[in-house]
Structure formats: C-alpha cells, structure tokens
Amino acid sequence: MDSTCDLIIDSLKEEPIGETDHFMWFITDIGIVALFKEDENFETYSSHVEIEANKIALDITKEEKEYLKIKERKLFLFYS
Numbered sequence: 001m002d003s004t005c006d007l008i009i010d011s012l013k014e015e016p017i018g019e020t021d022h023f024m025w026f027i028t029d030i031g032i033v034a035l036f037k038e039d040e041n042f043e044t045y046s047s048h049v050e051i052e053a054n055k056i057a058l059d060i061t062k063e064e065k066e067y068l069k070i071k072e073r074k075l076f077l078f079y080s
Contacts, residue, residue: 005070008033008077018056022048025056031079032058039074042067049076 011028012035018025022045023034034049046067053060063078 004030005068008068008070008075012073018058020052020055023052025053025058028077031063031077032060034076034078036074042074045074045076 007029011026011033014026016024016026016035022037022040024037026033026035034053036045049065050060060078063080066077066079068075068077
C-alpha cells in the first residue's frame with residue numbers, strides 16, 4: 001500500500017467531521033474524504049456527494065474528485 005492510502009486509512013480512525021445519508025466525512029492531510037456508508041453502486045454515490053457535502057457546509061465544487069477503494073472501503077477523495 002502506498003503512503004497516500006496509509007494517510008487516508010489513518011484519518012478514518014479519527015472522529016468524522018460529519019455524517020450524511022450516504023457518507024461519513026473525514027479531514028485528511030491530503031484532502032477531504034467522503035467514505036461510502038453502504039455498498040450501493042458508484043453512480044448513486046457520485047450523484048449524491050456534492051449535495052450531501054453542502055448539507056454539512058462543505059464546498060467541494062472546485063476540488064478534484066478521485067474515487068478510491070482501499071481495504072474494501074469505497075470513498076471519494078477531494079483535493080486541490
């Protein structure tokens with residue numbers, strides 16, 4: 001596993017900054033992580049992520065979005 005994945009996994013051990021219908025939200029050293037709460041399809045989560053970020057006062061519209069699967073956990077990473 002590379003250092004990016006290690007940083008993300010370590011951050012998931014911390015208290016989340018928020019929770020929405022489909023995601024648990026975390027701050028990492030490299031960006032914001034939206035961790036999928038269930039194993040629904042990618043399209044469902046992708047269509048909800050920006051709406052749900054707004055619900056917890058996060059503006060991710062100008063951030064790069066990357067889908068990752070790390071140790072069976074699915075997530076979006078948002079970074080500048």
